[in-house]
Amino acid sequence: MAMTKSKANTGSGCLTLFSLPFTIAGLCILGWTLWSLFGWQQAQSWVETPATLLETRLKTSRSDDSDTYQATARYRYQYAGKTYESDRVSLHSGSDNLGSYQQDLAKRLKKQFKDKKPWPAYVNPSDPTKAVLDRSLRPWFTLFKLGFGLVFAAVGIGMLVGARIMARKQGEKAQLSQEHPDQPWLQQPDWAAGRIESNQQYAIWFAWGFAFFWNLISWAASISAFTTAKDLPLWTYTIILGFPVIGLYLLGWAIYTTLQRARWGNSVFEMANVPGVIGGQLAGVIHVPGQLRPDDGVLLSLTRYVRRTKQTSDGDETYDDPQWQSDKLISRTMPGTKGGAAIPVAFHIPFEQHPTDEEEGHLWKLEAESNTPGVNYQAEFAVPVFRTEASSNAPPSESDLLAEYEEIPPLESLLNRIGGHLGRETDTSLQLCFPTGHRWKLGLLLGFFGLFFGGTGIGLLLERAWLLAIPFTLIGGGIFLAGLYYLTERIDLRISGDGLTVQRGPFGLVQQQRFTPEQIQAITVSASGTRSGNTVYQQIAIEPQEGKPVKLLTSLTRRADADRLAERFREILGPEVDL
Structure with a gap:
């Protein structure tokens, strides 16, 4: 469906109106600060x-x-x-x-x-x-006003510039929509050109803007609290210091994304054919300006997401939920232009998959990542995937465009990526071990937030603010216990033709369950219900013939990893077990 010009201008117009209060407020605060500095100089x-x-x-x-x-x-x-x-x-x-x-x-x-x-x-x-x-200057007060004004002005001016860029891009998209009403893959300039830039530059701007704003507010509020408030209760320090600690983490994130861009440059995915074809291929080359020569290869992922909206206490929250994912490990890169590198890309897309539909929230993303000394390589591209006349339900041909470059990663490397170890593997059996602490990052994160909420709740209890204290204490305690669970949980899996045995539990309190192939109806892969940012954790579970589903593995960050493990379990258990 063609996009009208008025519809194209709606988003940029709203962004312009939204940016004006920030711009005006920021410029007024900056003007006030500069006028104060001028007055101070005159008063000397x-x-x-x-x-x-x-x-x-x-x-x-x-x-x-x-x-x-x-x-x-x-x-x-x-x-x-x-x-x-x-x-x-x-x-x-x-x-x-x-x-x-x-x-x-x-x-x-x-x-x-x-x-x-x-x-x-x-x-x-x-x-x-x-x-x-x-007639003293009050340096900290002046710096606070200056920083506050700069943040508001930068946010406002940034949104104005963004609105201008958005209006230009939407105008181009509207024009292309009118020229190609039945070919949506030609309705975006980068898609039509077959050259898609990585979204890393937007991630850098967002990281720095968010980190700067968070640190400015949190540090100013914390310094003000410590310098003005007297005889603060001990529990309040948990709350006051929690926000600057988060700010330091955000600052580190912004620095890391900037170092990635400085080392690797802005990658571009050049498509062999536009679009990627359902029942066909998505193929091309990723051009990397930096000298990418990874020892462990480059992991390519093609993922179909559905954009979902979840209602929370703070309002609606939008996230991308992975529905299908395919991985390829590229063992070596090709020489690129100007001393850079080129990563070959080729994926077969099953015929039953859903095409790109931004209005309905169906998105396709190509991701590339590689562990390298110092700063890792990472790039992400929003790619067009549609049904065309070339779409076919026939099985893919035996020829593989990446045969020279692709390496099938062993199961052990997959397990190492998710914190597990391969005990033993044969054609008819498999032993997996996920030792205590294999999910330590998630455990520490939950533990931190549990202490934050729990400390707030205990402080409110001491102040006899029962209405707020009880939910804060219960929520904080629950989150903290979940963090301890993830820090101390151990999982052992043994799969053979005779059945599946799972041993799992925290603090060394292991419970064992065993299922024969006849007792298992299916092995399923689904979202676990836990998210971190845009990462939707996946889980593998057993659906028994009788009773409730039993979770085998949770908190898997990649859909392709979960699918591959589930398929391997089914191969060993036998064809009577469905996926």
């Missing part, structure tokens, strides 16, 4: 003269979230034989709670007032009606 040349304090106090403004403070005073001074009165205390108007500047200044003013001692005032010689009692 003002004339010092003694002032008599008439009154002074610390003004406190209370709200539900926090309290802010402002040192106020009224004073009298003389200049050039004339007497003046003023109530301007500092160069920074308004109240705040960044640091203890306002409280300290009010304390010193109050002491001088009680002792009936003069306070030095600084008078503008060009306009003696203007004076100030403290």
Whole structure:
């Protein structure tokens, strides 16, 4: 269906309107900061003269979230034989709670007032009606305003630029849609050209923007809490320090993605034919500007995703759920242009698969990754896959375009990737071991969030805030226990023609279950219900003839790994077990 021009402009127009408040607010804050710096520079040349304090106090403004403070005073001074009165205390108007500047200044003013001692005032010689009692800069306060303004302005201007780029691309797409109404693979410029750039540059911008914004807010809030709040309960440190710790992780993520781009450049997938054909092939070459010569090869994955939306307490959450995946291990790369590398790509796409349909949420992605010393290589491409006249339900031909480059990875390498070990493998039997700690990353992540929520809940219990304390404590405790489970769980699988035995459990408390082939109806692969970002963890389970399904392996990050293991289990158990 052709895209109309008005529909194409809707998204960019909304983004433009959404960006305006950020841009205006950021520029106003930057202007305010620069004006403050100019005022501070001018005040350094003002004339010092003694002032008599008439009154002074610390003004406190209370709200539900926090309290802010402002040192106020009224004073009298003389200049050039004339007497003046003023109530301007500092160069920074308004109240705040960044640091203890306002409280300290009010304390010193109050002491001088009680002792009936003069306070030095600084008078503008060009306009003696203007004076100030403290002309210091407050560097941290100025940096905070400057950083806040830069973030808002950068976000707003970035969205404006993005809206402009989006409008241009949508215009091109609308034009191509009108020219090729029945060929959707020619309705996007990069698809039509057969040259698709990796989305890594967008990932870098997102990583830095998110990390910068998170760290700015979390560190400013934490510093403010530690410098202004007195006698904080011990449990609050768990909450206050948790956000900066997450910020450091996000900063490390942004640095790593930048190093990847610096080392490998921006990869481009050049398609042999457009589009990738259902019941046919997706083929081409990935051009890598960097010198990619991996010892362990390059793992290629072609995956069909369905974009799903899940309702949460914070609103709707969108993620990509893998439905089908095929892997190929390329043992070596080809020489590329300008000293770079080229990765050959060829996948057969089964006839029953669903074509690309962005409106319905059906997406196809080509991914390439390789473990290399220092910074790993990784690239992702959104590729067009459709039914065409070349689509065929016939089995793929015996010839393989990648025969010279492809290497079938042994089962042991797959197990090592998911934290397992191959005990023994024959044509009729298989022993797998997943030792204690094989899911330590997931366990530590859940443990951290469990402590965060649990610490908050315990603190609320101490404050007798029962309504919030109980759910926070229960949720935090549950997440923490799940983390301990993943850290200490051990799994042993033994599969043979006589049946399947699974031993699993945490803390050395192992439970054993055994199934004969006659008791097994099917071995299934499905989403486990656990996600981390866009990674949807997969699980392998047994569907017995009677009773509930029994999980064998969970938290597998790759659909192709789960499919291959399930197929191997079925081969050993016999043809009567379905997939």
